[in-house]
Every structure is written in C-alpha cells, then in structure tokens.
Amino acid sequence: MQWNPALRTLSCFACGREHDPRALQTTCRGCDLPLGADYDLAAIRFTPADLACRPPSLWRYGEVLPIAPAEAVTLVEGATPLVPITESTWIKDESRNPTGSFKARGMSVAVSMARALGARALAAPSAGNAAGALAAYGARAGLPVTVAMPADTPHMFIKECWHYGASVHLVPGTIADCGRFLRAEGPADAFDVSTLREPYRVEGKKTMGYELFTDLGGALPDVILYPTGGGTGLVGMWKAFAEMEQLGWIGRERPRFVAVQAAGCAPVVAALESGAERTVAWPDPQTAAYGLRVPSPIAGFLCLRILRETHGTAVAVPEAEIAPATSALAAATGLDIRPETGAVWAAFRTLRAAGWIGAHERAVLFNTSTGLKYR
Numbered sequence: 496m497q498w499n500p501a502l503r504t505l506s507c508f509a510c511g512r513e514h515d516p517r518a519l520q521t522t523c524r525g526c527d528l529p530l531g532a533d534y535d536l537a538a539i540r541f542t543p544a545d546l547a548c549r550p551p552s553l554w555r556y557g558e559v560l561p562i563a564p565a566e567a568v569t570l571v572e573g574a575t576p577l578v579p580i581t582e583s584t585w586i587k588d589e590s591r592n593p594t595g596s597f598k599a600r601g602m603s604v605a606v607s608m609a610r611a612l613g614a615r616a617l618a619a620p621s622a623g624n625a626a627g628a629l630a631a632y633g634a635r636a637g638l639p640v641t642v643a644m645p646a647d648t649p650h651m652f653i654k655e656c657w658h659y660g661a662s663v664h665l666v667p668g669t670i671a672d673c674g675r676f677l678r679a680e681g682p683a684d685a686f687d688v689s690t691l692r693e694p695y696r697v698e699g700k701k702t703m704g705y706e707l708f709t710d711l712g713g714a715l716p717d718v719i720l721y722p723t724g725g726g727t728g729l730v731g732m733w734k735a736f737a738e739m740e741q742l743g744w745i746g747r748e749r750p751r752f753v754a755v756q757a758a759g760c761a762p763v764v765a766a767l768e769s770g771a772e773r774t775v776a777w778p779d780p781q782t783a784a785y786g787l788r789v790p791s792p793i794a795g796f797l798c799l800r801i802l803r804e805t806h807g808t809a810v811a812v813p814e815a816e817i818a819p820a821t822s823a824l825a826a827a828t829g830l831d832i833r834p835e836t837g838a839v840w841a842a843f844r845t846l847r848a849a850g851w852i853g854a855h856e857r858a859v860l861f862n863t864s865t866g867l868k869y870r
Contacts, residue, residue, distance in 0.1 A: 497563035498611075501539050505530040505694050508730075508797055516561065519612045521692050522793075529794055530694040531734060532561055536741040543713060543744060553600055553702040559738055560698055561608055568607045568636040572599040573702055577710040580828060583855055584843075585716075587703065588862045590831050594655070596864030598628035600703065601696030601727060605688050606632040608695040614638065618685035620666075620673030622724065622785045623652035624864050629688060630659035641682050643673035648785065651868040669780055670724075671791050690725035691794045697731045704735030707859060708744065716750050717856040720843055722835035722863055723754035723763055723809070724789035726798040733801045750859075752807035754798055755835075755842045757782035760790055761811035763798050768809075772796060784817055784834035786863065808851065810842040817841065821866070833866040 498517065505514040507523035508531050514520050516532060523530055541558040549555035553573025554564035570593035578586045589597035602625070609617060617633050618641040619625060626642035633640035640661040644652065645668060656663045666676045674689060691697060708715060715736070721728050729752055739745045754763045760780035766773065774795030780788050792798065802809060812820075821837025824830070832840075839860045846852045 497566050499534070499557070499561050499563065501534045501536070501558070502561045503533045503535050506533050508794075517612065519609070519614060519686060520694060521687055529691040529697075529797070532694055532698055534559060534738070536738060539742065541742060543709065546709060553603065553699060556702050556705050559705075560604060561695060562611055566607065566611060567603065568610060568632055569603050570599065570631065570635060572603050572699075573706065575706070577707070577859070578828070578830065584858050584860070586828065586830060586860050586862050587707065587710075588830060589703075590833070590862055590865040594624070594628045594631050595867065596624040596628060597700070597703070597728065597861070598625045598864070599632075600699035602628040602632040602688070602699070604699035605693055605696040606636050606638070609686050609688060609693070610636045610638060614686035616641070616682055616685040617688050618642065618677050618681045619688045620644070620670050620677055622670050622788055623648050623868065624786065625690065626661070626663075627652060627655040627659070630656040630661035633661065634659045641677070641685055643676050643681070645669055645673060645785075645788075649869055655868070669788055669790055671776070671789075690727050690792075691730070697727050697734065700727045700731030701735040701738075703728060704732035705739070707732075708739060711857070715745065715748065716859045718753060718852050718858040719750045720753040720755055720839045720858065720860045722784070722787060722839050722861065723756055723798060724786045725792050726754070726763070726794045728861065728863070729754060729801050730794055730797050733805075749805045752801055752805045753842060753846065754802060754807070754809040755839045756809065756811050757784050757787045757817065757838055758811040758813045760788050761809075762790060762792065762795060764809040764811040766795065766799055767802055772799065774799070782814055782817070784838055786835045787838065808846075810845065812838040812841045820844075825866070830862060831865050831867060832862060833864050833869065835864075836860070836862040
C-alpha cells in the first residue's frame with residue numbers, strides 16, 4: 496500500500512493525544528473526541544503551479560491527502576464549479592459531485608483509508624446524503640455497507656442506498672438515534688465511518704478549501720457561509736487554510752466563517768451566543784432541511800473554536816424562511832438548490848442587510864447537494 500510519506504500522525508483536536516495513522520482508528524482513546532491527520536508539511540514541495548496539468552478531482556491535492564491517488568477509491572469527486580451570482584458573491588456547487596453531494600469528498604478518502612487499513616465492512620448513521628455516498632463508495636471498494644437513517648427521511652435517499660446494495664435501517668428519531676442504534680445493533684465487524692468519528696472524511700472535505708483558493712485565482716473569499724449539521728466542512732476548510740499557510744500559499748489571513756443552522760435545530764448558534772465552549776444537545780430538533788437536523792454534533796466544540804478564531808458568526812434561520820429562500824435562489828440562478836442552501840441564502844441576505852457582510856466583500860455560499868432527492 497502506498498501511503499503519503501508525509502503523513503506523520505493522528506492527533507486529537509481536543510487533547511492533542513497522538514495515534515497511529517496506519518491503524519483503523521475512530522475517536523481519541525483518551526477523550527473520545529475527533530482526530531485529525533497531521534502531515535510533515537515542511538517536507539512537502541507542493542505549489543499551486545503543480546495543479547495545472549492534473550486531472551480535475553480532489554485527488555490532485557495528493558500531497559496533502561493520506562494515501563496515494565493511485566490507491567484511491569474514487570468516482571472522480573471534487574473540482575466542483577464556483578458559480579458567480581454577483582460580482583462579489585459565488586455559490587460553490589457541490590451538487591455536481593458523485594451521488595449529488597459534498598459527502599462524496601469525505602467518503603472517497605474515508606473508504607480509501609478504511610479499505611487500505613483492513614476494514615471488511617462499513618457502517619454509518621446519516622440524515623440522507625452521507626448514506627448514499629457511503630453506499631456508492633462501499634460498492635466501488637467491494638465492501639458491504641450498513642446505514643441507519645431517521646424513519647422520516649425522504650424516500651429517494653433510501654432508494655439510493657438500496658440501489659448501491661446497502662443494508663438500510665430506518666430508526667425513529669434523529670441521526671443521533673441512528674448512531675445509537677448502530678452502536679447497539681449494527682454489524683459487529685463494520686467499521687464506523689460516522690461524521691468525525693473517523694479521521695479521514697475531514698481530509699476529503701478540506702479539499703473544498705484548497706479548491707476555493709484555486710477557483711479565486713490564488714486568493715480566499717472574505718466570508719464563507721456554510722450549512723452546518725455535523726460541521727465537517729467547516730473543520731475541513733479551517734484545517735486546509737492552516738496547511739496552506741504552512742505550505743506558503745497564503746499568509747495569516749482567513750475568511751470569516753458563518754455557520755448556518757435551522758432555528759428548529761441550532762446547537763452551534765445557541766452555544767456561540769451564550770459564550771459556551773461546547774454545544775449542548777438540542778431538544779426535539781425539527782426542520783425540513785434534514786442535513787441540518789443534527790442535535791449533538793461531535794465537533795460542536797471545534798465549530799465554536801473556528802467561528803471565534805475567524806471572527807465569524809452563526810445564524811439560525813426560521814423554518815418559514817427556508818422554503819421560500821430555496822425557491823427564490825433556484826429561480827434566480829438556475830441552480831439545483833436544496834433546503835440547506837436555502838437557509839444559507841436567507842442567512843446571507845440577513846447579514847448583508849445588517850452590514851455584517853459588506854457590499855463589496857467576497858462571499859462564497861455552499862450548495863452542498865442536489866435538491867432532487869427531496870422531490
């Protein structure tokens with residue numbers, strides 16, 4: 496197996512404890528919180544010019560990924576377009592990924608590493624898109640997949656998993672209940688690839704940050720608005736920017752991150768507003784933007800750290816505003832907008848009207864998946 500020789504260790508985002516990157520790992524053995532991959536970036540010779548002749552996928556960033564692109568389980572994910580909305584506002588359209596969502600990025604890297612490290616089966620709870628992506632990449636890798644989704648998940652997500660041969664369990668409640676179900680009743684031999692419960696999904700998601708730099712001609716936006724359920728994308732891009740600074744691509748400047756949540760499930764917003772260091776499980780989470788219905792994100796403490804470090808903020812969008820904003824943005828752009836992105840658009844308009852986002856500041860909004868599965 497051809498590992499990235501620069502991959503040095505896995506370290507806990509919370510306590511710093513190090514773990515072996517070449518053994519199947521989930522969360523930290525010390526505090527049960529997420530691990531991140533650390534590279535010897537000083538030993539890497541990697542510049543933006545190196546990307547020019549490489550195939551358009553996230554694996555063109557191989558120097559900062561844990562396994563060689565030749566060993567990847569890939570469906571040609573990444574390299575999604577940055578679509579201009581105004582002179583200073585863009586949508587990063589992740590719906591163009593395999594299985595129609597940004598989850599393809601994380602699953603490509605996570606499944607690649609799980610297979611390489613000896614996993615014989617895979618499992619994860621999901622609000623929908625992660626399940627479909629895991630089913631597809633598990634099929635590509637030749638590994639059986641078990642997923643658990645809330646019982647009220649739109650049927651298209653369920654059919655997608657069946658289509659790729661996955662075993663599907665529908666569980667009353669939320670994604671948190673699905674996680675508990677799998678830990679209690681899931682296959683004993685299945686490796687858990689839940690959001691940030693293994694260290695490599697975030698490595699796939701961080702390529703969104705590298706791509707923004709490439710998309711904007713060697714610059715970063717002033718503001719990034721991101722629909723935040725589990726928060727892997729926020730963590731990934733924050734990690735990417737730190738790596739890019741060490742590689743000499745950028746200086747200390749960072750975009751301000753905005754975590755967008757639904758008012759019916761807003762644990763990050765509540766914790767940020769109260770000054771807390773950790774999120775508290777949201778009681779009775781309710782929203783039709785299913786990707787935002789994550790009541791107790793394991794990386795809540797990291798989302799809060801990122802928002803504070805970047806002088807960002809978090810916005811809870813009222814449920815009544817999400818569907819109209821989704822339709823309005825789709826009609827204005829011709830893009831296939833999902834409800835989570837509708838929430839982002841509503842948050843953007845609120846922050847722009849309040850002056851928090853200046854008229855000439857460069858803002859990137861993420862459309863994290865296709866809206867077709869909701870219909």
